[in-house]
Amino acid sequence: MExxxxxxxxxxxxxxxxxxxxxxxxxxxxPLSDEEREFLGEYLEEAK
Structure with missing residues (x-):
């Protein structure tokens, strides 16, 4: 994160x-589980 x-x-x-x-x-x-990655992926934003 930045x-x-x-x-x-x-x-x-x-x-x-x-x-x-x-x-x-x-x-x-x-490591993150596949379920954790999927859940957290919903909150990702593209880098500026």
């Missing part, structure tokens, strides 16, 4: 983050 922090009309910072799914059993990252 963000722009804007104050008084001026871009003050650009930030890029990575979201990961985490297993509650192992506390390690894990």
């Amino acid at each position: 963000y722009e922090l804007i104050h008084k009309g001026v871009i003050r910072a650009r930030v890029k983050t990575t979201q990961v799914a985490v297993s509650l059993e192992t506390n390690r990252s894990r």
